[in-house]
Amino acid sequence: MTPQPPLSAAGLPYRQGVGIMLINARGQVFVARRLDSPEAWQMPQGGIDAGEDPETAAWREMEEEIGTRNALLLGETAGWLGYDLPEELRGRLWGGRFQGQRQKWFAFRFTGQDADINLATAHPEFDAWRWVDVDTLVALIVPFKRPVYEQVVAELAGFAVPQPA
Template structure:
């Protein structure tokens, strides 16, 4: 068996999809009871991370009605817990190397459909940005904290600007 630390990281994107009120989309994973997460997924060979983010939104939540507002400056990584290495992704990866994007949702709640070709979520909801780390599985908490620290200000600023414009 290959040592986990000799395996590469899976190239991936993550999407912090937010609505006009600054709430963030989370979906409850079909395969992990009570595990909620933001959309994420692999980058295809030759695909730009921005294109992958919008494709993953469509594949996972049935819509790509979003505009990219910000992205992490670099890549963030996490390792899978030992008991999952070798079981996920055909045993090819030790974890994920992720580029995250804050995306403003431009659709309506009715545009979100979980009955996609390969469903990953069985429920969804909008949550406050400060709730995210309490919802995610433990081995991804540090990544979520880093994403919130880096992209949270853009989400809050954009939501505050939208709210002011709506009041005018």
């Protein structure tokens, strides 16, 4: 089960979530642009439902956000990574109930074709996507999430290598 998130200094809990580093056969990482914030690119991520373990949540979020489960699990971060929401977003996101997120990140090898990726899901979050080299990933991310992405890259980039043809 997922550990209970700690309370922040502001007295708000952290939302428990997962993140997905989806890696193609060329060793590139999937990123998508958020519908609600066109300057914000990110890897798929989302909350953990009650009673759900992190790995199950990662598989569910992958399908909910990018319309596919064509992947193999490669690994995960050793611990939970977190960020605080900027003050101007705290009241808007998640009904103002959370200080930020604590996430468990997973690396997956994408086993499908690009055509298998479908952003037109039941509750779309993205309007565009692309594959990027892992060394350019962090620069695409909104500043308040960059420290988490730096940690994800430090722990999971070893999986982002080209596969033999």
